[in-house]
Amino acid sequence: MTAEREAALLAEVPKQLFIGGHWVDAASGATLDVDDPATGRVIATIADAGVDDGARALDAAVAAQESWAATPPRVRGEILRGAFDLLQERKEDAALLMTVEMGKPLAEARGEVAYGGEFLRWFSEEAVRITGRYGSNPEGTGRMIVTQRPVGPAFLITPWNFPLAMATRKLAPAIAAGCTSVIKPAALTPLTTLFLVRLLEEAGLPAGVVNVITTTASGPVSGAIIADPRLRKLSFTGSTPVGVRLLKQAADNVLKTSMELGGNAPFVVFDDADLDKAVEGALQAKFRNIGQACTAANRFIVHEAVADEFGRRLAERVKAFRIGRGTEEGVTIGPLIDDKAVKKVGSLVSDAVDRGAILLAGGSAVQGEGSFFEPTVLDGVRAGSDILREEIFGPVVSIIRFTDEADAIAQANATEYGLVGYVYTQDLARGQRLIDALDTGMMGLNTGVVSNAAAPFGGVKQSGLGREGGAEGIHEYLETKYVLTPDPFA
């Protein structure tokens, strides 16, 4: 039954580019294959856009910009709300599609549909709350008017790890603000975006407001779009090295940019923490999405008095995880995205063990079909190990110890990243001190998950620029215009 459902769903998903309201092949006729990471098998063959297709997609976005900006906010909001409702009707299909193309267990894919869908609903509500100000200037000689207007055509680039939520987190505020866009999902997981955009089309989104290109040539295709002076906004979610390259390209046309980049989250456990809750939070912060989340806890910084016990309890829970294809009942750990990811995680674990870390659970790639890595717990990871510096992006816990609060803070902040930090303590004053002390854009205080459509998501330092979601998210797609007019009574 599941196999039949999967086949029917994969047959239904659009396989073409979406440009100016039409589903079209790449001009060259080229195609790309999408694999299931749990089996390595091809599940769909879709259009592979070239530079010309990217240019046509931007043409369509530019052509639709003026009329979309003039479309009443209520109408824009109701189209988003319609798409939210359609996604709820198709939520099981959306979840299954994500599991099949990306690998996360079905229960987590359902969670992402709920989370990702909320951006459609949230920004349907924000569309009608774009406000300005009107008032006297301090001298009393004039009236100052401040308004917000859409920045213009946007280019949205999303990663493979949260195929739905990363798309809705950008598309929904762009649509709400009155911006048209071209969206480019990762070539590894393009199907969910194609499915989502079909729902937006069904919800009544006019032609050209959203255009989709899928490509194996992301560098050249994106480079040409970013270099086009008609583009006004670039929003990127992905790795820091690619983000840095795109920022440099965006500088030439002084684009408004949003950058949601990599992380290296500290997970700090004080000796006064509720250890049961800390273990529960650690499992969520580390193993959600098989560790492939920018918000994944990367370094577990644990007080020396409780580190042994924390590691023991965590390892016990991790050994009970079930590895398998995410569609199977009871599976808690799916595959990594590809074999390259398995090799990278394996080399980080080997480096840590070679330098003296102790393996409490897992530690190896799983032999056989698919790209699986055992859920792993490493204790006593030595300073200088690669795993403490690099984003692991896999199911590996690395535990280091601290002696006092100042030491914990220093270790937590010893990274060029600053996306999120997690802190477990029952001491309220200490928790408040840590809010100020952690150099991160977000913090989970006694919780292992922070994401919410109503919250401003984003990082500091090399984790990025700007915020997505919350009241802040729509401002990434708006620019401020100020007008002065003489005081009518002067």
Ligand code: NAP
């Ligand atoms: P990535 O390699 O940087 O790719 C991200 C996106 O950029 C993909 O669509 C990719 O397309 C595209 N891309 C790659 N090279 C490009 C280039 N030269 N020009 C234009 N586009 C290019 O990152 P990833 O491996 O997909 O995603 C994992 C990373 O994303 C991690 O670092 C993670 O922390 C970060 N992330 C951050 C957030 C956040 O909100 N801060 C959220 C999720 C993920 P192709 O892959 O098709 O080339």
